[in-house]
Amino acid sequence: xxxVCPWPAALGELSPVLPRxxxxxRNLGLQSSLQLxxxxxxxxxxxxxxxxxAYNLFEQANPxxxxxxxxxxHPLVLGDExxxxxxxxxxxxxxxxxxxxxxxxxxxxxxxxxPLGEGGVGSIVGEMSWLEARPAVASVWAAAGSHxxxxxxxSLDDLRxxxxxxxxxxxxxxxxxxxxxxxxxxxxxxxFPGSQHEPLRKVLVLFADLNEQxxxxxxxxxxxxxxxxxxxxxxxxxxxxxxxxxxxxDARVQVHSQGQLRxxxxxxxxxxxxxxxxxxRGGHGASARVDTLDGLELLNINxxxxxxxxxxxxxxxxxxxxxxxxxxxxxxxxxxxxxxLAATSRQAEAQRDDEEIDLGQLTGISTAGSxxxxxxxxxxxxxx
Numbered sequence: 001x002x003x004v005c006p007w008p009a010a011l012g013e014l015s016p017v018l019p020r021x022x023x024x025x026r027n028l029g030l031q032s033s034l035q036l037x038x039x040x041x042x043x044x045x046x047x048x049x050x051x052x053x054a055y056n057l058f059e060q061a062n063p064x065x066x067x068x069x070x071x072x073x074h075p076l077v078l079g080d081e082x083x084x085x086x087x088x089x090x091x092x093x094x095x096x097x098x099x100x101x102x103x104x105x106x107x108x109x110x111x112x113x114x115p116l117g118e119g120g121v122g123s124i125v126g127e128m129s130w131l132e133a134r135p136a137v138a139s140v141w142a143a144a145g146s147h148x149x150x151x152x153x154x155s156l157d158d159l160r161x162x163x164x165x166x167x168x169x170x171x172x173x174x175x176x177x178x179x180x181x182x183x184x185x186x187x188x189x190x191x192f193p194g195s196q197h198e199p200l201r202k203v204l205v206l207f208a209d210l211n212e213q214x215x216x217x218x219x220x221x222x223x224x225x226x227x228x229x230x231x232x233x234x235x236x237x238x239x240x241x242x243x244x245x246x247x248x249x250d251a252r253v254q255v256h257s258q259g260q261l262r263x264x265x266x267x268x269x270x271x272x273x274x275x276x277x278x279x280x281r282g283g284h285g286a287s288a289r290v291d292t293l294d295g296l297e298l299l300n301i302n303x304x305x306x307x308x309x310x311x312x313x314x315x316x317x318x319x320x321x322x323x324x325x326x327x328x329x330x331x332x333x334x335x336x337x338x339x340x341l342a343a344t345s346r347q348a349e350a351q352r353d354d355e356e357i358d359l360g361q362l363t364g365i366s367t368a369g370s371x372x373x374x375x376x377x378x379x380x381x382x383x384x
Contacts, residue, residue, distance in 0.1 A: 056122030100146025171321035
């Protein structure tokens with residue numbers, strides 16, 4: 001039985017209510033200009049939702065995934081509106097919407113609710129907690145009468161362990177959803193106070209999921225490139241042809257926001273660039289501009305050649321797409337946390353005992369670092 005809970009105030013009326021004038025604001029007891037600043041940002045956030053990109057699994061995923069989904073998911077029909085994902089909890093399932101509407105909100109550090117988006121047919125929710133084994137960054141409410149497909153974490157983990165060919169299709173679908181989610185967040189999240197330069201997730205997440213043969217395979221697919229100081233690797237809107245692994249140097253990530261080109265991230269040794277284009281072939285092009293002030297050394301892997309090679313190896317494809325989906329999930333999470341959002345999720349993680357740290361994850365990161373160092377040495381020897 002799913003818990004029934006009310007829609008958050010921010011999805012109907014902002015809480016606390018944004019005053020219409022300064023005198024009303026004083027009467028309502030607004031504590032500081034920062035609180036008013038956050039409330040105004042929430043209004044702009046809600047306006048951005050009107051033009052948000054939407055992902056529909058039934059229309060955009062590989063058609064071979066759909067029969068497996070319907071055969072293995074548990075169908076749910078909600079008589080009342082229900083909270084199907086609760087921020088700060090690990091949950092136990094991933095949900096896909098067959099019919100109905102979703103609303104998604106996260107908590108800010110001041111205790112207020114911030115709407116993150118709305119969902120309809122084909123929406124996927126709850127996948128970030130499953131991918132990362134971390135608390136949800138937002139709560140999700142399903143409207144009364146919604147028809148949902150529920151996939152338990154246990155059944156999804158079995159799918160991966162069994163090496164089922166559909167696993168790669170599922171991870172690819174989730175990655176596509178997350179890439180659109182990040183694009184939507186990029187449209188508004190930088191309006192919230194936070195670090196001006198957002199570091200991207202290191203490629204260690206990728207190498208932790210791949211094995212030694214996979215890393216060597218990527219090396220053989222790629223070409224070494226040296227980009228001089230001032231060079232541009234990717235232009236915003238440009239069709240991206242390569243997946244680029246930064247071997248040395250620093251990159252600067254910029255997006256157009258409110259008519260200006262703003263620096264929103266940085267990338268350095270061990271970062272992956274261009275991965276969003278893997279999920280958006282033939283789309284609107286790169287969502288950001290990437291250049292370098294001091295020069296870069298990169299391993300460039302042609303995306304068309306990469307996709308063709310993955311199509312012939314379902315097991316490797318499953319590892320690869322899972323790794324990319326996890327990278328995007330962590331990037332989306334970090335983006336919210338950096339700006340004082342997902343506060344309930346942050347609190348839940350802070351309350352965990354040090355003894356609960358997953359030693360397997362630490363071992364995986366150490367192994368991934370060794371694999372990356374091996375790759376760099378091989379490329380250096382190749383050049384020599």
